[in-house]
Every structure is written in structure tokens, then in C-alpha cells.
Amino acid sequence: MNTGVRRPEDGPFTERTPRVVAAKRLTRRAGRDRAGRFLAEGAQAVREALAWAAAGRGRVYELFVTDDARHAELVRAAVDAGVPVSPVTDRAAAALSETVTPQGVVAVCSPVDVPLEVASRGARLVAVLHGVSDPGNAGTVVRVADAAGADAVLFAGDTVDPHNGKCVRASTGSVFHLPVARSRSADEVFAACRAAGLRLIAADGYAPEDLVTADLRGDLTRPTAWVFGSEAHGLPDEVVASLDASLKVPIYGGAESLNLATAAAVCLYASARAHRA
Numbered sequence: 001m002n003t004g005v006r007r008p009e010d011g012p013f014t015e016r017t018p019r020v021v022a023a024k025r026l027t028r029r030a031g032r033d034r035a036g037r038f039l040a041e042g043a044q045a046v047r048e049a050l051a052w053a054a055a056g057r058g059r060v061y062e063l064f065v066t067d068d069a070r071h072a073e074l075v076r077a078a079v080d081a082g083v084p085v086s087p088v089t090d091r092a093a094a095a096l097s098e099t100v101t102p103q104g105v106v107a108v109c110s111p112v113d114v115p116l117e118v119a120s121r122g123a124r125l126v127a128v129l130h131g132v133s134d135p136g137n138a139g140t141v142v143r144v145a146d147a148a149g150a151d152a153v154l155f156a157g158d159t160v161d162p163h164n165g166k167c168v169r170a171s172t173g174s175v176f177h178l179p180v181a182r183s184r185s186a187d188e189v190f191a192a193c194r195a196a197g198l199r200l201i202a203a204d205g206y207a208p209e210d211l212v213t214a215d216l217r218g219d220l221t222r223p224t225a226w227v228f229g230s231e232a233h234g235l236p237d238e239v240v241a242s243l244d245a246s247l248k249v250p251i252y253g254g255a256e257s258l259n260l261a262t263a264a265a266v267c268l269y270a271s272a273r274a275h276r277a
Helices: 018-027 029-035 043-054 072-080 090-096 116-120 135-147 165-170 186-195 211-216 237-242 260-276
Strands: 038-041 060-065 085-087 105-109 125-130 152-156 180-183 199-203 224-228 245-247
Touching: 018 029, 018 038, 018 060, 018 090, 018 105, 038 043, 038 165, 043 060, 043 072, 043 105, 060 072, 060 090, 072 085, 116 152, 116 180, 116 186, 125 135, 125 186, 125 260, 135 152, 135 165, 135 260, 152 186, 180 186, 186 199, 199 260, 211 245, 211 260, 224 260
Parallel strands: 060 085, 125 152, 125 224, 152 180, 199 224, 199 245
Antiparallel strands: 038 105, 060 105
16 A cells, blocks of 8 residues: 555665755755745644645645654655655755754645735735845744734745745745735736725835824724835835835834834734724
8 A cells, every 4th residue: 555655665865866856956946936846844834834735725745854853743644645755864855955954854835826916805914025135034024924914925026035945934834824926026016905905005114104103093994015125225215105105113212223024013913903903
């Protein structure tokens, strides 16, 4: 009977095994784009990927595991779902990993992103990342948006790939929880938000008004797409001018500014609270 796990006598895959070599190409954006697949590394990400696939929202093509990984429940879940499980050597796992200490469990998945109109349809709270190049920051914002109950995260313009390994890890599996969409055209993203009835608000540290004032006035009860720029440069002036409003997070102490993920958490939770009030 086929259990879905390669037989021990076959020996584990090495870093030179063609399937591992093909999977290693997915650590680069060009490889992911060509193959239409990406890697989810670590127990938490793999667990969420398998649940995502079981819900019919995507597919897990293969699970690579080392002998020392000790994630029997993930192997059982993969086998039960008909996902091939391939033992690999530690060196092969390291080749598929972008971390200093690989966890020894990696899933090959179909992309998580959906069309813009699907992600924004019926949404009341959306996070838009514009020109965010750091994958750790982007993944953390996805995690924050998920925690705040946002309906989608949209990657606009020259923003990091949501399937980047560091982005997936920083999201702690949240890329599998809520719709993610992306477009090289920021104008296309903004148009999709407006078509969905969302008010576009720039999170801008130089805005003349802060979100507390806007919240007290009741502005945050409206369906909203918060637009966040890069941590280093924020949003370009022309982008801020093209949106419906701009708000800053008030700084009451001596800090010069907030980092991207913290500012996103404050803004998204302010809207989430207003929607639930």
C-alpha cells in the first residue's frame, strides 16, 4: 500500500537530487515566477499551508522533511491529504532554507495571491503595502492585518514578493489566512480599492491630522484601505496627494517615529475597533 512517504531503502534526497535542485530555485523570485510555486519553511508555516490546502484554497505539492525534524503530525496530515512526503538529508534541507538554523520541514506550495477584485470585493478593512522592500516588514504587516481582522493585504508597485521566504516566515502563516493580491501598478491597486467602496488613507508621519482626531470624528467607521509606504522613505508625495486622506499616528513621547509594522498595527486596530464599536 502506498503511504505517500518514500521508502527508507530509497535513501533520503540529497542537495543534488533533481527534485531538491528544482525546489531550491524557488528561493529566488525568478524561479518562483517561472514555476508558479513557492516554499513554506518551518512547522508553523507548513501546518497553515496544509490547512489552507485542505480548505480548497490552494495546493501543497510536496513536503520535504529530515529525520531529525520530528514533526510526525505534519507528515501524517500530508499523507492523509495525498501530499508526497520526501525525506531529505540535513544538507538538502539547508539548501532549501533561508535561515541560519533550518527546521528541517519545507512544503512546496501553489501561490497564495488572488486577483485584486477578488481580494477587495466586499472588504471593509484592507492593508496596502506600497514600495515596501523589506520582506520581514512586509510579512509582519500581513501578520498584523490578519490579527486585526483585515479582509485582505494588497502589494502595490515595487513591493517585495509576498512569497519571499523571509516574508512568509515573518507572517507566521498569516499569508495562508487572508486574501493576498499584488500588482506592479499601484494605480490599479488603488482603483480596485475604490471600486470596492474603500476610502484610501495614507499612513503619513507628516500628515496635518492624526488618526485619534479622525477616530473621534467617526471617520474610521467607513470601509478603509490603509496605505503604508517603505520604512525608510514612507509614501511618495504624489501618492499621498492622490489618496482620499492622510493621517499620522500621534507621537506623545520623544521617539522620532514608529517602525512600519508598529504604525500598521496602530492604524489597522484603530479601524477595526471603530468598525466593531
